[in-house]
């Protein structure tokens with residue numbers, strides 16, 4: 068039990084999904100303390116300034132009451148400084164460095180996984196953190212490589228020189244995007260080579276998989292869960308308490324989560340199209356658990372009336 072209490076479970080950043088509204092209501096519905104921290108989708112510099120929407124999200128009132136780690140993506144030290152300054156101004160003392168984003172436009176510009184090969188920049192980041200950002204506590208989230216799963220070595224050697232809280236590892240290459248083999252042998256090598264606590268990230272969708280990671284890799288300090296928090300939002304709470312929820316309990320909580328988010332958008336956005344644009348992605352990873360026809364109807368709903376009807380038929384989860 069002691070071991071379980073100190074094992075960290077993080078919510079992973081997912082662009083377009085883990086926004087302040089989802090984080091707030093997930094935290095409210097699924098037991099406040101079960102997720103150690105939520106991560107923002109990466110904040111970025113666009114046309115010479117930090118994206119306004121990222122700054123707005125950072126300052127959202129929905130961030131109150133939960134532990135939030137702003138994440139940044141950058142391709143040079145100027146972008147790194149601009150993003151860290153914004154985080155500091157917003158009153159945060161933590162930041163996560165994205166070294167794993169696989170989207171080709173980011174990677175080709177040297178951001179995300181593209182940073183893994185830029186050892187010069189990582190050395191610069193190490194020096195700048197020590198000289199200028201001693202008040203911020205950093206972590207990193209990385210992949211194993213861009214093309215091959217053994218490209219992480221030089222980057223990790225530099226990360227070992229930076230005082231990081233932990234390094235999260237998604238054991239895939241950028242080329243694989245988000246599916247395909249997980250290179251667990253390489254993951255074990257990262258674990259052995261890292262000077263920092265290592266957090267495992269990838270394909271955790273059931274509570275027992277967290278136990279499996281703990282027993283297969285006793286040195287792992289925690290796990291980070293992305294899509295699994297959308298297909299099974301109660302996963303962490305179920306694992307912490309060691310009891311799987313029955314369908315009724317899952318359903319009741321999921322309806323509360325959905326309805327809280329939905330009524331928030333109905334109150335604050337204007338028009339069916341805008342509201343549907345926010346709600347449809349929420350269902351993306353729930354697809355395998357709900358009625359197929361109703362799910363398809365949600366995806367093609369062109370009005371709130373059609374959406375409500377499809378949602379009503381969808382609220383039958385089969386884990």
Ligand SMILES: Cc1cc2nc3c(=O)[nH]c(=O)nc-3n(C[C@H](O)[C@H](O)[C@H](O)COP(=O)(O)O)c2cc1C
Nearest residue numbers: 079080081082108109237269270271292293294295
């Ligand atoms: C649509 C999408 C957007 C994502 N956005 C981010 C992001 O902004 N920052 C980040 O570090 N990872 C991002 N990720 C990666 C997730 O954080 C996570 O590493 C990945 O989904 C694997 O974990 P999972 O299998 O638990 O989902 C994104 C993933 C997806 C599918």
